Amino acid sequence: MEKDTLFLIVNGGTSAPRGILVVEALKDAAKRLGKKVDAEVRANGTTLIAFETQPGADDRILLIGERDPAVPPRAEAIPTVDLESILSDPRAALDLLLRDTGAPGASAEPSQTPQKKLIVAITSCPTGIAHTFMAAEGLEQAAKALGYDIRVETQGSVGAGTPLTPDEIARSALVLIAADKEVERSRFAGKRVFATATKPAITAGEALIRQAFAEAALQAGSASSGSAEPASEKKAGPYKHLMTGVSFMLPFVVAGGLLIALGFAFGGIYAGDKANAGTLAHALFTIGAAGAFSLIVPVLSGYIAYSIADRPGIAPGMVGGVLAANLGAGFLGGIVSGFIAGYLTDILNRTIRLPKNLAGLKPVLILPLLGTLLTGLLMQYAVGTPVARALQALTDWLQGMQGASSILLGLLLGGMMAIDMGGPINKASYAFATGLITSQIYGPMAAVMAGGMTPPLALALACRLFKNRFTPEELEAGNAAAVLGLAFVTEGAIPFAARDPLRVIPALAVGSGLAGAISMVIGAELKVPHGGVFVLTIPGAATHVLGYLVALIAGTIASTLLLAVLKKPLKKA
Numbered sequence: 001m002e003k004d005t006l007f008l009i010v011n012g013g014t015s016a017p018r019g020i021l022v023v024e025a026l027k028d029a030a031k032r033l034g035k036k037v038d039a040e041v042r043a044n045g046t047t048l049i050a051f052e053t054q055p056g057a058d059d060r061i062l063l064i065g066e067r068d069p070a071v072p073p074r075a076e077a078i079p080t081v082d083l084e085s086i087l088s089d090p091r092a093a094l095d096l097l098l099r100d101t102g103a104p105g106a107s108a109e110p111s112q113t114p115q116k117k118l119i120v121a122i123t124s125c126p127t128g129i130a131h132t133f134m135a136a137e138g139l140e141q142a143a144k145a146l147g148y149d150i151r152v153e154t155q156g157s158v159g160a161g162t163p164l165t166p167d168e169i170a171r172s173a174l175v176l177i178a179a180d181k182e183v184e185r186s187r188f189a190g191k192r193v194f195a196t197a198t199k200p201a202i203t204a205g206e207a208l209i210r211q212a213f214a215e216a217a218l219q220a221g222s223a224s225s226g227s228a229e230p231a232s233e234k235k236a237g238p239y240k241h242l243m244t245g246v247s248f249m250l251p252f253v254v255a256g257g258l259l260i261a262l263g264f265a266f267g268g269i270y271a272g273d274k275a276n277a278g279t280l281a282h283a284l285f286t287i288g289a290a291g292a293f294s295l296i297v298p299v300l301s302g303y304i305a306y307s308i309a310d311r312p313g314i315a316p317g318m319v320g321g322v323l324a325a326n327l328g329a330g331f332l333g334g335i336v337s338g339f340i341a342g343y344l345t346d347i348l349n350r351t352i353r354l355p356k357n358l359a360g361l362k363p364v365l366i367l368p369l370l371g372t373l374l375t376g377l378l379m380q381y382a383v384g385t386p387v388a389r390a391l392q393a394l395t396d397w398l399q400g401m402q403g404a405s406s407i408l409l410g411l412l413l414g415g416m417m418a419i420d421m422g423g424p425i426n427k428a429s430y431a432f433a434t435g436l437i438t439s440q441i442y443g444p445m446a447a448v449m450a451g452g453m454t455p456p457l458a459l460a461l462a463c464r465l466f467k468n469r470f471t472p473e474e475l476e477a478g479n480a481a482a483v484l485g486l487a488f489v490t491e492g493a494i495p496f497a498a499r500d501p502l503r504v505i506p507a508l509a510v511g512s513g514l515a516g517a518i519s520m521v522i523g524a525e526l527k528v529p530h531g532g533v534f535v536l537t538i539p540g541a542a543t544h545v546l547g548y549l550v551a552l553i554a555g556t557i558a559s560t561l562l563l564a565v566l567k568k569p570l571k572k573a
Helices: 016-032 083-088 090-101 130-146 166-171 198-203 205-215 238-267 280-309 311-326 330-351 361-399 404-419 424-437 443-465 472-486 490-499 501-522 532-537 545-566
Strands: 005-011 036-043 046-049 061-064 118-124 149-156 159-161 174-179 192-196
Touching (some): 005 016, 016 036, 016 046, 016 083, 118 130, 118 166, 130 149, 130 174, 130 198, 130 490, 174 198, 174 205, 192 205, 198 205, 238 280, 238 424, 280 330, 330 424, 404 443, 404 501, 443 472, 443 532, 472 532, 490 501, 501 545, 532 545
Parallel strands (some): 005 036, 005 061, 118 174, 174 192
16 A cells, blocks of 8 residues: 555545546546545445555545445545535645645645644725724634634725735635625635635634634635636625625715815805816816716626626626616616626626637627627616616605604614624615715715714713723723724724624614614715715715714714613622
């Protein structure tokens, strides 16, 4: 028996040919490396091919595929390697298996102990602000506690911070992606990759790292090929696709809203009229309205499609977004066209098969052409007009809201901001209000921002007034929460909510809902979707500023008092 023999049990499940093909692919790859694979192939509960040499008592046996009753208990399951990924890239799979066995010649460094494995990670959220960096901090603390080395790349609002180097990726034992939007993965080909949202990294970093090592999947392709899609990766859902679009749209909304506000500040509410052409106010208004704002819907649609179908989806998505805007379908049309373009392009990509010498034409010619054609026809003849009518009905309803209906909407939008503080519910409320800005509906944005500022402000105030209800760590975090609240970073409340969710979250939701309701009742409007109280100082960016501040103060006080009631004084040690 050779020293470098790798013993495998491959269970093809219901497909015997697939198991046999996997073994042959691994044997061929091993032969090129001067090693040997001895495998038992199973399918439908029976042994099709037995070991050539029976493994000794000290030999490790790795199981690929599902375990069945006849598989020896000593066979160690390898959940990180599936049959499809092996068939797509047997060399990368073999490297991973050899590394896992600690065999000589494996790509991992022999001196590297299990306790000092290197983890490389990426964190990212749609806005690229709080969750991105809180997730990074959570992973760094968890890795330190577990004895791992870690390098985190934060894909924030200004791009990648501390980007991972090719050497770090090559040396890594695990790639951990904690992101609420799609992240480019082609550089991780041949590595073990585990993807999740940012929340687990923030609230349960140690458990997440353990889960990642147990369930990470092999990224298909090789480092040189640049293949981007992991063979065993679960496809992202619609929420993540939408948030990817929102994350790319947001800078255009912020820039456009601020420039329009500055135009109003210099030239009044008629700054955009032709009579003021040539003035600075008119120029600022034009750059914001005709420039940045005109790109909001195409960018939203294009990057939803990009999240679904990668780069070939961008052109169909953006063209669909332009058509949606021209048809009066607004942000709703942009969302619909983005999903249509993305899924159509993805279907075309998986359906169309070309010879290798023509494969290069598919991503740059065939997919953009057919995707754009089909998306455009659907928007023109089937989807655009109904969506435009739906948006107009929504606009009329929002503009006509008074009394109880406005209170209920404010309560809902504001309260949602405090439920999960940056999670899906929070982001759904935020995305809804941000999209309405493109239709010149600004009231919901004011309610949402008030609801988002209230939680950290209330906790900061409660830490000052009711110190005996908080731990020393929470009291210290309360100082930072005040600044985060003023800047509209709701995530400043997460440490408190994570420690005592049943008391903290209801108290915060009530105050946020109250702030949102008051904001809607007084008719406050906000043309900029971020910045907190600091944007209130810009003339034209907000209306009813004093009343809006009253709403914010009222919500903060309500949550603070509820925190005092619900949270009991801590027992002294």
